[in-house]
Amino acid sequence: MSAPHNRRSIFLGRMPLPERNYIADALRTETVGGVLLLAAAVVALIWANTLGASYETVRGFHLGPASLGLDLSIQHWAANGLLALFFFVAGIELKRELVAGELRDPKAAALPVVAALCGMAMPALVYAAVNVLGDGSLQGWAVPTATDIAFALAVLAVIGTSLPSALRAFLLTLAVVDDLFAIMIIAIFFTSTLNFLALGLAVAGLALFYLLLRKGIRGWYVYVPLGVVIWALMENSGVHATIAGVAMGLMLRCTRREDETHSPGEHIEHLVRPLSAGLAVPLFALFSAGVAISGGAVHDVFTRPETLGVVLGLIVGKALGIFGGTWLTARFTKARLNPDLQWPDLFAVAALAGIGFTVSLLIGELAFTEDLALADEIKASVLIGSLLAAVFAAILLKLRNAKYRTLFEEEERDEDQDGIPDIYEADKPEYHLRMAAILEAKAAEHRRLAEVAAETDARDDGPA
Structure with missing residues (x-):
């Protein structure tokens, strides 16, 4: 009897087909949203640097019922209201990953959890080290810890790289875990005073939301008004209102029953994700990314410890944290990297995760609410750091793009045109029989064409 041996798991290997299709659909929407996000950020920068007074007037304009504690500025509505949709989708993504995904x-x-944790801890340590050495403020330690998946995918779309689905899925899983810990950071470190009555009512509303879901009650006219009430109570409680969004997202059922093609969570995510990626996040960027950029401001970004810490945290901390955490975990768990990929590929994706736009801007606003000038400089450092991380990652990815294109085409090839990529059927006997029939039909067609050509040549060579 042979001795048992430990099989090494494959890291970044082929995903199950349903998971691959789900991730492809989700990333497609996020890519479109990312392009809109880039456009909104550019518009905000142009607006703030050409007509700065009107920009400040618009985003500082207040509206909403003051009696309900909701007389908020446009910028506040975008950050606390619209981003609740973003975190609602993040909550659904996290729930689905926990019950049906990676x-x-x-x-x-x-691997992705350790990578995400290291990818948040290392930027915070880099920021802290820079500010301790430079005698700066440690308040912004959380700013460079976030990853913006939509912005990252937009960069992939712009540079035209055919990143294999396994690397895209790893990037998405990283972002989901990253969002979870970003939410925890916001809830724990950026909650100052609490209104316990409002918080208690918000928790009661969440309990009712959960109870209605468990009872199988359906209808948007039930959940949308209830969700708005929960959000408003959370906004008045002192806890950041986006926490309400992620809490409701986590309550949705994301497992499919026998008679379902999509779980309720997947269905609602499919409806809400375009609204989040295409409207909520771009509008947040429009009213948050507008900072004055001048030669002096750029100089300050690279000389002031708070802003330099953010830039280095995004560029250096993210790449080293994610890559180092993944490599060490794979080493100690004896996971074997997909032979079609190399560790430099993972480093490029880790560098791409240094794009920390949406949540980094939000945390920057929360961290420096009492120093608006520094808050704007922090935003500028987020923009510059994210841009430099994007350029660095784009260069690394372009170096391997020919290999990625080959892998991508192999993943997408469907010779028998049955809607299922051939790579997922290669181990099935019926697939080989079908492919043999296709090849035989092609060979017969080639023989027939050769015979026709030979007959034509014979007639042409005959007597006139």
């Missing part, structure tokens, strides 16, 4: 299996989840 995070379902603890062994499979170890």
Whole structure:
């Protein structure tokens, strides 16, 4: 009897087809949203640097019922209201990953979770080190810890790289876990005073929301008004209102029953994601990314410890944290990297995760609410750091783009045109029989064409 041996798991290997299709659909929407996000950021910068007074007037304009504690500025509505949709989708994504995705299996989840944790801890440490040495403020330690998946995918779309689905899925899983910890950071470190009555009522509203879901009650006219009330109560409680969004997202059922093609969570995510990616996040960027950029401001970004810490955290901290955490975890768990990929590929994706736009801007606003001038400089550092991380990652990815294109075409090839990529059928006997029939039909067609050509040549060579 042979001795048992440990099989090494494959890291970044082929995903199950349903998971691959789901991720492809989700990333497609996020890519479109990312392009809109880029456009909104550019418009905000142009507006703030050409007609700065009107920009400040518009985003500082207040509206809403003061009696309900909702007389908020446009910028506040965008950050606390619209971003609640973004975090609602993040909550659904996280729930789905936990029950049906990469995070379902603890062994499979170890790599992306450790990578995300290291990818948040290292930027914070880089920021802290720069500010301790430079005698700066440690308030902004959380600013460079976030990853913006929509912005990252927009960069991939712009540079035209055919990144394999396994690397895209790893990037998405990283972003989901990253969002979870960003939410925890916001809830724990950026909650100052609490209104316990409003908080208690918000928790009661969430309990009712959950109870209605468990009872199988359907209808947007029930959940949308209830969700708005929960959000308003959370806004008045002192806890950041986006926490309400992620809490409701986590409550949705994301497992499919036998008679379902999509779970309720997947269905609602499919409806809300375009609204989040195409409207909520771009509008947040429009009213948050507008900072004055001048030669002096850029100089300050690279000389002031707070802003330099953010830039280095995004560029250096993210790349080293994600890559180092993944490599060490794979080493100790004996996970084997997909032979079609190399560790430099993972480093390029880690560098791409240094794009920390949406949540980094939000945390920057929360961290420096009492120093608006520094808050604007922090925003400028987020923009510059994200841009430099994008350029760095684009260069690394372009170096391997020919290999990525080959892998991508292999993943997408469907010779028998049955809607299922051939790579997912290669191990099935019926697939080989079908492919043999296709090849035989092609060979017969080639023989027939050769015979026709030979007959034509014979007639042409005959007597006139």
